[in-house]
Amino acid sequence: MLFWISLIACKPEPQSDGIPPIVGGESAFHRLTETQLNNALRDVFDVDYLPHLSLPPEVAVHGFLNNEATRAPSPYLIESIQRGIFTAVETAMDETSWMGCWPDTDTLECGQQALNVVQERAWRRPILASERDWIHGLFANWYESEGFEDALTMSLSVLLQSPDFLYLVEHGDPSTSQSDDSGSFSYLSHYEIASRLSFFLHGTIPDSRLLSLASEKKLQDSYTVRQEARRLLQSSKARPVVQQFFQQWLDHGVATKIKPDMVTHMKTVLSSEELTYFEYILSNGTIQERIELDEFWGAIQSDVQFAFQAEFNLFVDDVVFGQGSLEALLTDTRGYVSSRTARIYGVSIGDGPTYNYETDNYYFDLSLHQTELPEAQRNGILTQGLFLAGHSHPIQPAPVLRGVFIRERLLCIPPASPPDDIPAIGETGTGEWTTNRERYAQHTSDPNCASCHQSIDGLGFPFENYDTLGAWRDTDNGAPVDATSSLLGTDFDGDIQDGLELVNLLSSSEMVHDCLVTNLYRYGMHRTETDLDAKAIRQLQEQFWEGGGLIPNLLVQFVSSDSFLMRRHPMGEVE
Amino acid sequence: MKRRDFLNAMGLSASSLFLPSRAHATEGPPKRLLVLYSAQGCAPQRWICNPFGLADTVSWNRDWTNWGIREFSDSLKPLFPFAQHCTAIGGLGLVSCAADGNGFHHERIKAHGPSGANALWLDGLPYTGGETIDQKIASHICRPDQYRSIECSVGGGLEYEDESTAMYQAPGQPLVPIDDPRVLWERLFGYLSDGGDGSLTQQGSILDAVSSRYADLAEQLSQTDKVRLEQHRDLIRDLETRLVGISTASCSNPPTEPTSHGNYEEDFESHLQLISAAFSCDLTRVASIQMGQLSPVQIGRPNGDMHDRYAHAIYYDQDAENAMADYMAYHAAQMARMIEVLDSVPEGDGSVFDNTIIVWLSELADSWHGMDNYPVVMAGGRHTKLARGRYLSCPKRTPYETVKHIPNRYMGVPHQQMLVSLCHMFGMTDTSVGVRQVRGWDGSQIDCTGPLADLLA
Secondary structure, three states, rough: OOOHHHHOOOOOOOOOOOOOOOOOOOOOOOOOOHHHHHHHHHHHOOOOOOOOOOOOOHHHHHHOOHHHHHHHHHHHHHHHHHHHHHHHHHHHOOOOOOOOOOOOOOOOOHHHHHHHHHHHHOOOOOOOOOHHHHHHHHHHHEEEEEEHHHHHHHHHHHHHHHHHEEEEOOOOEEEOOOEEOOOEEEEEOOHHHHHHHHHHOOOOOOOOOHHHHOOOOOOOHHHHHHHHHHHHHOOOHHHHHHHHHHHHHOOOOHHHHOOHHHHHHHHHHOOOHHHHHHHHHHOOOHHHHHHHHHHHHHHHHHHHHHHHHHHHHHHHHHHHHOEEHHHHHHOOOOEEEHHHHHHHHHOOOOOOOOEEEEOOOOOOOOOEEEOOOOOOOOOOOOOOOOOOHOEOOOOEOOOOHHHHHHHHHHOOOOOOOOOOOOOOOOOOOOOOOOOOOHHHHHHHOOOOHHHHHHHHHHHHHHHHHHHOOOOOEEEEEEEEEEOEEEOOOOOOEEEEOOOHHOOOOOOOOOHHHHHHHHHHHHHHOOOOOOHHHHHHHHHHHHHHHHHHOOOHHHHHHOOHHHHEEEEOOOOOOOO | OOOOOOOHOOOOOOOHOOOOOOHHHHHHHOOEEEEEEEOOOEHHHHHOOOOOOOOOOOOOOOOOOOEOOOOOOOOOOHHHHHHHHHOOOOOOOOOOHHHOOOOOHHHHHHHHHHHHHOOEEOOOOOOOOOOOOOHHHHHHHHHOOOOOOEEEEEHHHHHHHOOOOOOEEEOOOOOEEEEOOHHHHHHHHHHHOOOOOOOHHHHHHHHHHHHHHHHHHHHHOHHHHEEEEEEHHHHHHHHHHHHHHHHOOOOOOOOOOOOOOHHHHHHHHHHHHHHHHHHOOOOEEEEEEEEEOOOOHHHOOOOOOOHHHHHHHOOHHHHHHHHHHHHHHHHHHHHHHHHHHOOOOEEEEEEHHEEEEEEEEOOEOOOOOOEEEEEEEEEEOOOEEEEOEEEEEEEEOOOOOOOOOOOOOOOOOHHHHHHHHHHHHHHHOOOOOOOOOOOOOOOOEEEEOOOOOOEEO
């Protein structure tokens, strides 16, 4: 067993009689995400292969793609679901093991038996007689007119397009109803808890153990839920789900912004043969050769983007399921490098574990190698390429983008909107400056900008040692890099020397720990928090901080919290 | 039943079981709307036409079909050969946007431009706070058995700004565009490619059963959840109706499937061809193409950062100003191409274009991220109600002060009036779109309602 698991006291919580539950705001009505839908279809049919079901892209809120605020259904979504489900059902019909009877028999009974299996798995709860009769009835009618195979395909399509499959339908358990100052609430039903828990930690339908615990009515109990959460976290199914949270929280998609200027940065990423060739074409090449060189540079950019993203995934996975702490995420020195990003980091590839990727980039496939990054330069996720190069302009890094990201995503204090009457500083504007830092100093010398930019740029300047690609630099335009800074608005304000000092301060900051909890809450509840959630979030924050910031423990605490296991009744809910 | 996907399974042996009434024989050709939406904004000094040197406080409206090409601004020159079909509107201001919070110019302007509504602020970030004009018009002109609207994009659309789409069906309800022409083709024409075998009835039956389940469950839920589920159910019913309409549409010669995705010019052309075919078959009457940010290479400059190097710098860098004039001219040429393509598709005694209005909206007003000089061009066929062949200059007399390179206490005419006029061109009677009034610095209520004078034929 991994050591973090043993850190959770494996004994029942003290009796909580008399302590009122801390229940958050009104529940979101969650529709499965594209990932969840694909996982669930695969597990409903228990087949090896189903074609991927694509949905229209989501629009993020606070970075999260599952926030109900922007997820109302659209005509194209409904079309995509229908065509996707139909195709999945047709493919599943090719493999008949899940049915139990077909192709040995194509009787009415066989079809109804197959429907029973799917309805229970997909709807994730015992099926009412009326619901069973309804689908059996549809099947029987279609069996007469369309024959066995078509009738079954049609009936399965109905079950899988039903809200009972596509949504987390939650009524709550009326027998546990209580109330507080803000209204009434109750536990979710045992089956509803099984679904919430499974979709949150495994991204798919509950497994048989969760369903049997639900049938034994054991899930309205935080001790049992904690045990189950620990079990689920040990499965490989938890890995991509946990990764997905970190990808959205820390803006994995920012990789597409990595577009370094060729002439400025080619020396960093090219091999010596490539560099000789680039320099030759730049000075002697034809126009056609220049165009081809631009294309080649574009492919190199994609290569770097992909490698930094893959590094992020491997790092997060290793750290969260290894040491497990937020501190390690921000300070661990391991890296995962491709031959190109190794040049950016100034390391050799080494002989650590290797991970091979096929990319759709026709120039190269990619291997990443685990290695140690120089600890005097690299500590954790904020000193890796994805964050550094993702928040840069083509020629020079972007301290403002870096600072804003840290304030928004790590400290949960998004800067105020910039005033309308002040234009942004352009990268190529002219002025009396040598270094990038000096150019941005205009922000903090102009009183119009200073009030906000001191607290933004103060978090960006310490990373001036990392250039547009994230490569280490001691000088900028020939002048020494000034990475000192004065921090404002944090719980670790004061003067610092450089990025590593900042990263270390962030890693032990209570604000940063609190902020991770807030973000996890948003992600796990599929909505933005309201005032009603403040107490619940505060409680989780205290547990997380006092427990040493262990992320797997936070996941366990979260899913066993009252907010996760209970449902506040919206006005007008039929109890 | 083994088919590539369910749309391929849509038969043509149209059972009339779900057939809605389609009285097209007496309707005449339908009216359509095509939106061209370009990223970034203009360099106003190179977009505005002012051949008479009039002050910007003067309101004027001239027939521009008798102008020479030198009277056309650099940004609009590609429309010169099509001037008789087009009307450009200078001097619009995003007054409501200027009054709606601070910062986030891309997001705020994107929210106000096509919807006219105040932003929906979610945790300090502005999202579009009302249905966009294409959707408003779609509600009026699309039949339930058609695609209500088609959203597509080229080069990722607004992804360059971390935005997914400019089009919203309701506050906070985005319609994310299809970027890959092959996917758009599949959505529109996939079913026509291999004929049918009578499964339409089956699909109708499935959807019918599904929607009854939504209705049953909705009854058991809270008001909030019920509304969500009913919206889903309504969309299922719409799809049921639509599938019948699509499969009975008269598409004698559906376009061939595009084979690639990722080339800006080719994707635009593919989308345009598919939309033009969809209009011709009356599969839909409303479509939009959101154009991603051009790269400097596309406007004949060395590779680099369009946004930072050129767009921001239009007022203090001659090369940047030139670049943004070329940038807008690139899109003006695309608008010309839209006219050309739609005009080449015969319909009745004329072409599909005769009954189509194309409107070119910009993401930003000026590319310096100001909120005045919001550039709009419309093109309309001869059977539309657009007053064609004009240049309209709206006066800067609105008492609202906004961020401007050259300080001016007055803005142009609230752009909502342009949106109201568009509605009127489609026979709608709305008197306002989105924000109705904004308080000016003189204490007066700035009226954003009513149509723009002289835009309607």
